[in-house]
Amino acid sequence: MAQTYFPTRKLALSPTTEKDSSAAGFAPSHAADIVAHAADVQEAYIDQKNRLVSAIDATRSLLTDIRSFNKDSWVVRYPQLAHKPSSLVRSMSFVDEPAATREVVLTAPKHPLQRSVTLANLAEHKHIIDDADAADVSSEFSVLRLDLKMGPAGGPAALVSQLEKASIANLVDERVQASMTHMDKLRNRIEDTSSKVLVTGDLNAGKSTLVNALLRRDAMPVDQQPCTSLFCEVHDAAENDGVEEVHVVTEGKTYSINDETTFSRRPVSDLDKIVTDSDVHHSLKVYIADSRPQEQSLLHNGVVDISLIDAPGLNTDSLKTTAVFARQEEIDVVVFVVSAENHFTLSAQDFLWNASNEKAYLFIVVNKYDQIRDKERCKRRVLEQIKKLSPRTWDDAEDLVHFVDSSAPEGSESFGKLESALRSFVLVKRAKSKLLPATTYLTNLLGDVDLLASANSIVAGSELEQAKADLDRTRPVLQKMQAEREHLEDGLESVEDERTNETGSRTKAILSAALNRIAEGDLALASSKLQMPSYPGVLNIWEYVADVRKALLASVDLAVKHAEDEARVITTKGVNEVAALGDRYLPEGVERSKRVFMPEAMFTRPAKSAPRRSSLARAANAQYGLGLGLANRADLLEPTFADIFDVQHYVSAHFGGEHGAKTGKEDDEAALGVLSLASVGVGAITVAGGKALGARGLVEAAVRIGDMLGNESTRKWLAPVLGGLVLAGAAYLVLELPTSVPRSVGRRIRSELDADGARWESEQRERVMRETRKVLRLASWDLRERFRGAMEERGREVRGAEEAQSRAEKALAWFAEVTQRTVDAREIGGLGTFTAA
């Protein structure tokens, strides 16, 4: 019954059960009780309305926060719960990830004001999974339900199997936004204090008289012939700035008090005339001032802006119009006026029957009761009719059916009771039409928020676990890498240095030995591939020198190549050591270097720029593939006199000068020009003497020879002796050539290699070391990059996991707060206790 909307007050009205006798003998309560009841109802209504408004505001702010949290901190997930027969267990999946399902369980709320069910992880609630009673518990969204069916119009609807997380979150956000807009409307509706009471009934039943009685003034014309044919809507003049006025609504326009084009103004004194003259169905807005205090006035009651609509009497013509009018949403209450003398006409019965089906409760005023002699009998017969026409009205007859004399309201107890009951009834009906939808909506919405929060809590919980596991896995790896970085660095440096130095010393050893050997006239390197040419005889001495030169140069090439090969071996070792360092320090799962080291590719690149050096030194840098390729350089193969008689060697050896070793090739050639002539004979002498003679000795010998030539007798024997000596020397020279030429050539080559003062050997060493260092640097760089990349990757993983952890923790706390706030909102709105009848 109506009072159940306001359970916070113990109402003074008798309970329904006591009224069961009302059909037989209706026992009216004392008017004072009714008035007190009206005050209670009014207070309870205001209280409930305010609570609901606060709850709406709290929910609205919660939704605003949820939206911004979802935007900034958490992509909200939308769960789908598949029902499992006879159990509280649901299979939960998310629209963005339909394949991944997890079992959850519906749990009883921890708080009485929580949703009837929330979700929890199955593992934590195994004990309640087989509760058959729970099979029907709904785990569906109502307000925030997403319509995920899509497809061409008329075609088979296809379930959107998978949408992006973000798109789903957007859809949820849109639903939340839409529900906020809807709440604004509900709030406006609740706050809207206007309420329309339609007064209708049989012709001449006294409707206008009742309206006048309620207003306590003769505003509406009575006894009109023909009967009232238009709808007069009576408002408090306060709504028209306190001015009493009639607004005749322009035909075809929708009335707005703020739009002068929708009505024309007439004085209230013209009302009689307007009603009398009216031959068409107009509607009127009548603004009447009620000077009575708020607690007495119906129009001016301080709670609801009630307007009374005096409708035309029901007949076959007006019946339909009035029925349509009564059905309008803004009509909160229908007051049906019936004459006690006539009871219900057929039109009245028709209207009541339909109206009671559509609007459960009707307020019935049985008028002209003063005219009835046998009042009890009349009352009984009227109530019997009401019982048939509107049983629910009959149930509440004490509140809803009033037997009055509208022509004399002042001081009438029954009329006072009618007024109070009508006011309560208006408020009760408002509660039903305005507060209840808002209450239901809010209850459903908060339930959905709970469901969303608990599903997202479960997700946050799993993400937290995942993040912790990730951290446990990645953080130690990162820390280990940070700790070992220096070791790796040291290891790489030492491989680089050690192997480069090893290459250097190997090269040095090989080349030193090689140069010493050629200086002795031997091949730089003993090899089966090379042989010293055999001496072809003095007549082919020039070719012999060329061949020796070529063979020695080729052997130097071979020695260089040998040093390079050694460097390749050492470098390969170094590369393998770098790879081993990679195996040791790179974490699991990091791809090892795919570079394949090809030792044969070493020493194949021409130097980009070399400083100016002797042609040999330049050649040394020109072509690495075949050692130095010295033996293929035509310009280097050209033999010289010095290759045969190495005067320069003897001269420099004698003067102990380093001239020869230090001059350039041009100087070599100049020296050869001066000394070449002398070297032929003198070189022979010196060699013939078995030891190297000094220049002084040579000069002295020449002088003595000159003296002897000046002496006649001496000349006689000197010529044959001298000739003999020269011949012997020449013979010796010729005999020694096979051994002296290789030495001379070897020494020449050696000194030419060192020609520009830069030690050829150390240059070669540097070159070979550079190559090794280059390879090892590349290998180290590659490993360092891998290590750095892996460390960055692990760092990112750790940071990602840390962020995920803090996001999940924040989300868990947030969703717990959301749940608490839904509880608070329910409490504020009295939703847990406010139940519909």
Ligand SMILES: Nc1nc2c(ncn2[C@@H]2O[C@H](COP(=O)(O)OP(=O)(O)OP(=O)(O)O)[C@@H](O)[C@H]2O)c(=O)[nH]1
């Ligand atoms: N004695 C008495 N006369 C009443 C009462 N109510 C109305 N009347 C009289 O009944 C007549 C009709 O009253 P109206 O108020 O004009 O009736 P109505 O229902 O508005 O008439 P229509 O709008 O024309 O259908 C008037 O003469 C009123 O004085 C009442 O409670 N007691």
